[in-house]
Structure formats: C-alpha cells, structure tokens
Amino acid sequence: MPAGVSVPGRVDVLGQAIPFDRSRWLPLLPNSDWWPPELDDCPTVAGRTRVDRSTVFAVARHSDTVEGRRHLLTAALIWGTGTKAQSVARRARIFQDSSLQDIDARLETVLGVLREKGAVEAYYAFNNDHRIKFLGPAFFTKVLYFTGHEQPTGPWRPLILDSVVARAIRSANPDEKWHGSGWTTPDYTRYLSFVHDQARQADVLPDQIEVALFAYGKQPG
Template sequence: MRLLPADEPIPGRDDVLGQAIPFDRDRWLPLLPGTGWWPAELDDCPRVGRRPHVDRRTVFGTARRANTSEGRRHLLVAALVWGSGTRAQSVARRARTFTESSTQDIESRLEAGLCLLREQGAVAAYFAFNNDQKIRQLGPAFFTKVLYFAGHEQHVGPWRPLILDSVVARALRAADPGTRWRGTGWTTPRYDRYLSLVHDHAREAGVLPDQVEAALFNYGKRLT
C-alpha cells in the first residue's frame, strides 16, 4: 500500500533530526515537579529569533540517558517540550501530566513502559502506556513521542517506534480508507498496523521509518 502521493517528498534524515520547535523555558519551569526534571540539553539549544528551538537530535540525546531515573524524567520533559511549542494553553495542558499523578507514580510507570520497550518492543510498550502503565494526561500522541525517542535508534523486534498523532492519523485516513483512523485514542492493533505500513513504505523507499512519519505529518497538515 502506498501511504503518500507520488509527488509527496520524503525528507532527508538530517532534515528530520533537525526539525526544531520553539519553547519557553520560563513557562515550563514553574509547572514541573522540580528543577531536577529540566534537562540541561534544553539550556544549550540555539535561539532563533526570540526563542530557543529544540530539535529531534537534542531529544534523542536525552533519550540516551533513559536507563536512569533522572534520564527518564528528562526524556519525558524534553519530548513534551518538543511536542508543545510556546502556546501557553498547550504548555499548561501538557503540564497536567505532572499535577494529576504523584512523581513516584509517573516515574514507576515510565520505567515499566520503557523496560517493555527495551525487552519486547514498540507494540508491547504501546499497550502498556495505553493500559496498565497509563500515565494520566499522557495520551498516545505524546507517549508515542517518548517511545520514538527512546527506541527508534535502538529497537527490539521488527518495528522501530514512531510518533502517531492526529495529523499523522489524518494522512493515514487518506491512504488507508478501509481502516478507521480516529483522531486519537488508537488501539494497540491500530498502532501495530501503523508501524507495519510505515516500515513497508520505508523499505521500498530506502529510508528510515521516521522519515516516512515526517512525510505523513507534512502531508496530513495540508489535508482538511
């Protein structure tokens, strides 16, 4: 199955890693459980105009420390910052992750889910974060970001984890009309199908799966 129109470009790997999002440090810090949750990598991000910008490459850097409790906290925050931008409403919504659960609960569930990612792969970890290890206010659009950064470079099983959000789902609805692609709340079988389709497309195109994911996102943004 072809996921993208023939004229839809697939971005290069460097372009994907360089995808940068502006953020406001001063808006985030008061909303975190403590200053120890803020990753130092974000303070080294370059400024573009008025704001620093964090790219995928930087978040991957935090993910390489996810074998420690501090590293997992930093990965979670970096993924949320990268996915939220600077709008106050978006930041406040994402920060509810830290107000509706204790830090101990967040840390234990994060550790359990990422352990499954390392041991059993992306689909098992998706099921965990969507069910028994669910973190309140951390839905699939954002916990798949955590999975992606934690496991795309080093993965177990046939699939590298990928981000699935409403924009990517919009592109999937156009490419895969026989499957019901909702705007959120995807089941584990839907995530498994998504990974299968993207990996097949990536193999045929000779690229990495996150390049296809980025192309789907770009395509989805233009759909109504």
C-alpha cells in the same frame, strides 16, 4: 503513501525544531530534577529558542536512570508542545494529577518493556496497565520513539502517532478506517506495519516516512 508526498532526508528529520519558552515550563515542573540541561544549549532563532529531534534523542540516551527518564519525558513534552501558554499548561497537568513516584515507576516499567519486548508491547503498557493520566498516545509515542527508534527491539522501530499523522494515513488508505485519536494496540501495530513497509520501499528509516506523513497531514483541505 499519498501521491505527491516527498520524503525528507535523515538530516532534515533530526533537525526538525520546535520553539519553546523555558520560563513557561519551569514553574510547572515538579522541581529542577525534571529539566534537561541539554535544553539550555539549544539555539535561538529569530528570538525563539528551539529544540530539535537530535537534542531529544541525546536526552533519551540517558533514560536508564530515574533522572534521565524525567528529563526524557520533559524534553518530549516540550518538543511536541510549542510555546502557547494554554498548550504548555495542558501538558503540565501530567505532573499535577499523579505522584512523582507513580510517574517514575510507570516510565521505568514501560521503557523496560520497550527494551525487552519492543514497540507494540510498550504501546500496550503505556495505553493500559501503566497509563499516566493526561499522557495520551500522541505524547507517549514520542517518549517511545525517542527511546527506541535508534536501537529498536524486535521487527519495528517505535514511531510517533498523532492526529495529524492519522489524517494523512486516512488519505493514504481511504478504504480503511483510521480514528483521529484513541488508538488501540492493534491500530498502532497496523500503523507501524504500514510505515515500515513504506520505508522499505523507499529505502529510508521509518521516521522519515512519519515526518512526510505529518507534513502531508498539516496541509489544508
């Protein structure tokens, strides 16, 4: 871990909340079947509705059905996007460039791989044979994380990997090359190994390290 990085408590991790604008998302979704009802119960803080990790985990617990997987994808996209109209429109391209049947099939297959074989194999599936157009690693690792972090299969819990986390890892491992995007399966394996090792040393869950890295990567300079 980079020097001076503090690891948040588990409650703080689960409470990490992102504002969202329901009115911007609804017209861009294929239909009402894709909207998670849990998001209608999210609190409003300072005039903005916010969804936290705990809520998305609750959505993910129903990902054993077609509707549940649709809700999970939408919730993960919303939690990772924020309120900017341009960002929301960019994420929603997923629904415009693939058939709903194709998205459903790929989600079912990859989450099945996650449950049966674990995080690394599921990453490979999402990044290769079962890739969903415009759903890159920064967002499909969110889907994997919320589905599998609480009850993992295999030695590693799935974790979110995005450009901010990658920037922090470069600081923690200056002698190793870390790309800002386009991570391969070996890259993701190396990331999981590093974070799990740090989590064992700190006696915390791996996503607490991921959040610490994200916070560090957001710092200027």
